[in-house]
Structure formats: C-alpha cells, structure tokens
Amino acid sequence: MKSIIAATLLLVAPIAAHACASTDFAIQDVKVSAVGSGMATRLSVKGKLVNNCTTAAAAQVRLDAKDGTGNVLASKVGWPGGTTNLSPGQSVDFDLGRLLHYQSDMQSYSLSVVDVRAW
Numbered sequence: 001m002k003s004i005i006a007a008t009l010l011l012v013a014p015i016a017a018h019a020c021a022s023t024d025f026a027i028q029d030v031k032v033s034a035v036g037s038g039m040a041t042r043l044s045v046k047g048k049l050v051n052n053c054t055t056a057a058a059a060q061v062r063l064d065a066k067d068g069t070g071n072v073l074a075s076k077v078g079w080p081g082g083t084t085n086l087s088p089g090q091s092v093d094f095d096l097g098r099l100l101h102y103q104s105d106m107q108s109y110s111l112s113v114v115d116v117r118a119w
Contacts, residue, residue: 020053022113027061028091032109034102045097045109049080053116056085060115063096068107074100083119 030047045063058081065074080094096111 020051020055020057020116020118022059022116024051024053024057025059025113025116026050026052027111027113030109030111032097041102043097043100043102043106044095045100045111046093046095047111048091048093049086049113050091051086051088054088055118056087057116057118058083058085059113060117061094061096062112062114063099064110064112065100065103065106066108066110067105070108073103073106076100077114085119 026049028048028050030045032046033044035042035044043065049059049061051057051059058079060077060079062075062077064072067073076096076099078094078096078099080096081092086092100106
C-alpha cells in the first residue's frame with residue numbers, strides 16, 4: 001500500500017510543480033485614456049500581459065475603475081489571450097477599456113491577474 005501511495009505522489013508531484021500562478025504573470029506598459037467626447041467617450045486601458053511561468057498558460061485579468069477616493073465604480077474581467085496559452089516568455093497586447101462604460105468620475109484604474117488556466 002505504501003508503494004502505491006509513493007508511486008502516485010511521484011506521478012502527481014511533477015505536474016503540481018509546474019502549475020502556473022497569478023504571480024507568474026506580469027502586466028506591463030499600461031496606458032489609460034478616454035477616447036472621443038460626450039456620450040461617445042470610450043475608455044482605453046491598454047497593456048501587455050507577459051507569461052513568466054515555465055509552462056504555457058493563459059491568465060484572466062481584472063480591471064477596476066475607481067473614483068477619486070478609491071471606491072470601485074466598475075469592474076470587469078477578461079482573458080487577454082483568449083483561449084490561447086502563452087508560451088513561457090511570450091506576451092500579448094490587450095485593451096480591456098472597451099469592457100467598461102466610461103464615467104466622468106473614474107479617476108484611477110488597477111489591473112490584476114485573478115486566474116490562471118492552461119487550455
């Protein structure tokens with residue numbers, strides 16, 4: 001019985017050791033702007049998602065729009081690479097601003113990796 005448990009652990013351990021975490025991804029080169037004017041104003045929140053994991057994976061990014069006191073006015077999530085895994089070291093450009101409706105009291109924005117998956 002002990003040998004079965006040991007063999008199972010040896011098979012599972014290499015898989016678990018290569019699992020990617022949200023900290024294995026970096027968000028770089030973030031640029032925020034409001035495009036257009038009046039009712040046609042659109043928010044642009046561009047950036048680059050980089051896979052620093054040792055295996056291919058995808059990451060879900062959360063965008064929070066905050067007012068001047070730091071209260072979250074709106075929040076959306078998206079998969080910048082879609083259902084395509086990024087290879088180690090690979091990056092993908094994204095614009096998550098289109099997911100939010102622009103509000104004039106939006107003063108700051110934060111981006112974070114909230115989920116990681118291998119498709």
